[in-house]
Amino acid sequence: MSERAATLLDVRGLACRFGGLQAIADLDFAVRQGEIKAIIGPNGAGKTTLFNMISGVIAPSAGQIVLSGEAIDRLPSFRRARRGLSRTFQNLQIFKDMTVLENVMVGCHTRSQCGTVQAILRTPHSLSEERAIRDRSLELLAKLGLSERADEPAASLSFGESKLLEIARALAAAPSLLLLDEPAAGVSHNAALRVGELIRELNRDGLTVLLVEHNMGLVMDISHSILVLDHGRKIAEGSPGAVRNDPAVLAAYLGEDDDA
Amino acid sequence: MAKPSDAVDPIAGPINTAARDERGRALMGGRSLLFIFWLALLAIPLVGLNDYLVSLGTSFLINLILIAGLNVLIGYCGQISLGHAGFYGLGAYAAGILSAKLGLNPWLGLPVACLVSAIAALVIGIPALRLKGHYLAMATLGFNAILAVLFDQLVSWTGGPNGLLGVKPLAFGSFALSSQARIFPIVWLCAGLVMFALLNLIQSRVGRAIRAIATSQIAADSLGIDAFRYKLIVFVLTAGMAGLAGSLYVESNLYASPESFGFSSSILLVAMVALGGWGRYGGAILGALIYTGAPELLRTFQDAQLLIFGAGMIAVLLFFPGGLAGAGDSIACLWQRYRP
Numbered sequence: 266m267s268e269r270a271a272t273l274l275d276v277r278g279l280a281c282r283f284g285g286l287q288a289i290a291d292l293d294f295a296v297r298q299g300e301i302k303a304i305i306g307p308n309g310a311g312k313t314t315l316f317n318m319i320s321g322v323i324a325p326s327a328g329q330i331v332l333s334g335e336a337i338d339r340l341p342s343f344r345r346a347r348r349g350l351s352r353t354f355q356n357l358q359i360f361k362d363m364t365v366l367e368n369v370m371v372g373c374h375t376r377s378q379c380g381t382v383q384a385i386l387r388t389p390h391s392l393s394e395e396r397a398i399r400d401r402s403l404e405l406l407a408k409l410g411l412s413e414r415a416d417e418p419a420a421s422l423s424f425g426e427s428k429l430l431e432i433a434r435a436l437a438a439a440p441s442l443l444l445l446d447e448p449a450a451g452v453s454h455n456a457a458l459r460v461g462e463l464i465r466e467l468n469r470d471g472l473t474v475l476l477v478e479h480n481m482g483l484v485m486d487i488s489h490s491i492l493v494l495d496h497g498r499k500i501a502e503g504s505p506g507a508v509r510n511d512p513a514v515l516a517a518y519l520g521e522d523d524d525a
Numbered sequence: 526m527a528k529p530s531d532a533v534d535p536i537a538g539p540i541n542t543a544a545r546d547e548r549g550r551a552l553m554g555g556r557s558l559l560f561i562f563w564l565a566l567l568a569i570p571l572v573g574l575n576d577y578l579v580s581l582g583t584s585f586l587i588n589l590i591l592i593a594g595l596n597v598l599i600g601y602c603g604q605i606s607l608g609h610a611g612f613y614g615l616g617a618y619a620a621g622i623l624s625a626k627l628g629l630n631p632w633l634g635l636p637v638a639c640l641v642s643a644i645a646a647l648v649i650g651i652p653a654l655r656l657k658g659h660y661l662a663m664a665t666l667g668f669n670a671i672l673a674v675l676f677d678q679l680v681s682w683t684g685g686p687n688g689l690l691g692v693k694p695l696a697f698g699s700f701a702l703s704s705q706a707r708i709f710p711i712v713w714l715c716a717g718l719v720m721f722a723l724l725n726l727i728q729s730r731v732g733r734a735i736r737a738i739a740t741s742q743i744a745a746d747s748l749g750i751d752a753f754r755y756k757l758i759v760f761v762l763t764a765g766m767a768g769l770a771g772s773l774y775v776e777s778n779l780y781a782s783p784e785s786f787g788f789s790s791s792i793l794l795v796a797m798v799a800l801g802g803w804g805r806y807g808g809a810i811l812g813a814l815i816y817t818g819a820p821e822l823l824r825t826f827q828d829a830q831l832l833i834f835g836a837g838m839i840a841v842l843l844f845f846p847g848g849l850a851g852a853g854d855s856i857a858c859l860w861q862r863y864r865p
Contacts, residue, residue, distance in 0.1 A: 320747060346749035358744035360737050362804070370730075371737045375749035377730055381758050384729030385722045391729065398730065438748060 270297040273442055273473050274319070279328030281314055281497075288314040289497045292328070296442065301464060301474045303484045305508075306494035307517060312477040313355055315494070316446050319475075320352045321345045333441065347375050349441030353431040353448060355477070361420040365411060368419050368430055369402035372437025376401075405433045409463070425452040432463070443467070445476040449483050461487050485509065493517070555806070559724060563717045570706040579705040583777050585817040586716040590770040592797050592816065593809035594763035597723055599795065600803030601732065602759045603739030604654070608665030609794050611672040612642040612764040614786025616771025618689065621781050622682055625691040632695060634772045635715075642768025646761045654756045657742075661760065669788050676783040688782030695776050708777045715773060719766050724806060726762075735759055736804075800838055802848025811849045 274296040281289040289311045296302050304312050317323045319330055321342035330338040337345050351372075360368050377398055379391040406412050409429045414422060422430060428448055435443055448464070449457035461483045464474055468487075478484050484491065484505070491508045493501040495517040501508050508514055569582035595609050606612075619641040620634025645668070653664035676683050683689055694703040695711060702708045726732050737745040738752045745752055775781045793816070801812025819837075823830040845852040 322743060322746075342743075342746035343749050343751050346747055352747050354744065354747075358741040358747075360740045360744065362740060363733070363736060367733060371733045371745070371750075372748055374730065374734055379730050381726065381731050381762070384731045385725050387725050395730065434748065 270299050272296070273298045273333060274475065275329075275331040276319070277329045277331070279315075279318065279330065280326045281311070281318055281323065282326045287497050289318070289325075289494075292494075292497075292499055294492050294499065294502060296473060296475050297490075299468070299471065299473055300489040301468050301476070301487055303488040303491045304475070304477045304494060305479070305481070305484055305491060306500075309496075310494040311497040312494055313446060314497075316352065316444055316477060320350060320444060346438060350444065351435035351438045351440035351442070352444035353428070353435050353446055355446040355450065357424075357427050357431060359419045359422070359427050359430060361418070363419055364416050365419050365422065365430060366399070366402055366406065366415040369405050369433050369437050370398050372405075372434035373398045373401055375438050402433075402437060405437055408436075409433045425456045428452060428460070429463075436467070440472070442473050442475060445474060445478075447477055447479065449478055449480045457483055555728075556721075556724065559720060563713075563720070567710070567713055569713075570709045576705045579709055580777070581817060581821065583705055583709055583712050583773075585813055586712045587770045587773050587777070588797075588816045589809060589813035590716050590719045590766055590773070591794055592801065592812045593720060593723055594766040595794055596798045596801070596803055596805075596809040596812070597727065597735075598759055598763045599798050600805070600808070601727055601739060602735045602756060604756055604760060605659060605662040605795065606665045606760065606763075607662050607788070607791050607795065608649075608667075608669035608672075609764075609767050610786045610788070610790035611665070611669035612646065612767035613771045613774070613790075614672060614676060614781070614783075615645055616642045616768030617775040617781045617786065618676060618683055618771070619768070620772035621689045621692045621775040624693040625689060626682060631693045631776060634776065635769060638768040638772035639765040640768070642771070643761050643765035646764030647757070650757045650760045654753055654760065661756075665791075666788070669786075669791050673783060673787050676786060683781075683783070686783060688780055689775070690780065692775055692779040692781070694779060702776075703779070705777065708773075712773050712777060715769060719769070727806065731755065731758075796838060800841055800848055802845075802850030802852075805848065805850040808848050808850035815849075 272295045276292060276294050279289055279292040280287070292315070304315065306312055314323065318325045318338075321337075321340060321344075325338060328338070329336055332345070332348055332350060335348065337348060337350070340348075360371060363371070377394050379388075379394050383391040403412070403415065406415055409432060411422075411426065411429060411433065414426065419427070419430065428451075432443075432445070432448065445464070449460045452460065457480055464476070465487050468474055476484075476488075488505055490503060491501075491505055492499060493508055493511070493514050495513075500513040500517055501511040503511075566582070566586070570579050591609060591613055595606065598604050598606055616638035620631070620638040623629045623634045623637055624631040649664050649668055650661070653660045677685055679685070694701045695708065696702060702711060727735070734745065734750045734755050737748070737750060738755060742752050771781075771786075774785075797812035797816045798808070800815060801810070802808030819834055820830070823833055826833055841849060841852075845855045847854060
C-alpha cells in the first residue's frame, strides 16, 4: 500500500446525536484504497455507531460520507451495499433457518440479476446463474475453512464459525470496502490469530478493510493505520506505532485524565 | 467496484463437484415428487363416485392456491396478510360480475381476477410495506372489512346478501364446463401451475432474498437486498394468486356470496398456514387438506364443530410448533431424546 493511494472512503464532519447524547461529534477521517484501517476506543466511544452510519443502518445528524467519490450518506443501506460496501455485525446477524451455504449464496445477491419472472420460469439463464452462485459460495466457504459445514443449518455453527460465515457472506458480494465489526471478539486466541491472518490475506488480494476491534494485539499486528475514538471524538489517528505512544490515547484507555 | 459479470470469477480452491451434483439432485427430487403428486390428483374425477367428492377435490385445489400463496408470504417472507379472503373474494366477484352482469366471455374472468386482486394489493402494499413492523396486517385487515361491506351492499353488482347469481360457466365452444367433473381439470391445471411457480420461486435467488428479509432485515439490507421491493412483489403475486382462486371458485360454483370472503375466513387461512407448518412447502398441502376436509368430517358434530376444530388446532400447535409438516422433525427429535 502506498502512502499516496487514492481515498476510497471519506468521512467529513460526521455527527450523530441521540437526544442529549452526542454519540459522534464532528468526525473527519479517510480510508485509502488498499489499506487495513482499525477503529479503536473504549466502550461507548461510538465505534459501532460510526459503522452503522457508514453502512446506512442509522442516519447521521450532520456530515458527509463519500465512497469512491460519490456521496452515499443519503442512500438506503441496500444501495450502499450495491456500491461496494459490505459489513459484518458485532451481534451476529446470521440467517439461522438457512444452511451455511445458503447464507453465503444470499451474499451473492448484488452479483446476480435473475428476477422473479425468470425464477418462476426457471429459465436457462437463471439456472446457470444459480450454478455460478453456488460454485462461488462453495469456493468462499473453502477459503474460510467451512466447506465441511456447507449443508448444515447455520444455527448449528459455533460462535467463532458464525463470525467466519458472516465474513464469507460479506465477501460474496465482492465488496470494494469491507467493514468488520469486532471480527475477533469472543473467539479463542488461536481463532483470533486465524482471523488476523485471513484479513491480511484478503488485503493482499486487494481488499480494503475497515475494522472495529478490541483485541489490541490483532489491531497493532495487521493495521496500516488506526483511528482512536473517545466519547465520539477523534483523539488520535496514525500508524500503530504512533498511536501506541500517543498521550491522549493512553489517557483515554487508562483513565488518567478527563478529555472533556 | 467490479462489474456484475465478475459473479462467475473463481476465487480460490477446487470445487467439490460430487457434492454439488448431489445437492442438485436433491432439488430436482422435490420437483419430481410434486409432479407425481399432481398427476395422481388428476385421478380424483375418475374415481370420484359422485359430484360431491369431485367438488371436494376442486375446493381442496382452490384452497391450496390460497394457502400456498399465503404460506410464502407469511412463512417465507415474514409478512402477515389478514385480508387474503378479501383478495379471494375480489377475484371471485370480478370474474363473476364479468360474465353475469357484463356478459363477457367467462374465460376473461381468470386473468381479470388475478389482475384486479394484484392491483388492489399494489395499492395497499406500497404505503403499508414502506413502514417497518406489522402495518401490512393492519392495512389488509381494514381492506377486508371494507370489501366485506361492499360485497354486501353493492346489491346491483354483487347481488348483496343473496349472492351473485347467473354466472356463466367456462366453455370450449358449445361444451360448457358446467359440472364439477368438467371444471376439475381446469382447476387442477391452475393449481399445479401455482404450486410449481411457488416452488421455483422459493428455490431461487429471489426466494433466498425473501427468506433473508424475514430472518434479519438488517443483514439483508447490508447485502444489497431491496426489502421493500421483494415484500411488495411477494404480496402482489400471492394476492394475484388469491384472485385466481376466487375466479376458479365462482366458475366451479357459478355463485358467490359475501360470507365466504369475510374477515373470519382470512383469519382461518392464516391459522391453516400455521397448522400445516409455515415456511414449509408441504405445509400448505396439509393446511388445505384440513381446511377442506375438517368441516366435512365434523359436520355430524353440529354446534360442537368449531370447538373440536379449535381444540385440535391448539393441540397440534402445542405439540408440533412447526405445524403438521414439522411433526416428522418433532417426533424424530423426541425419539432422539427418549430413545431406549
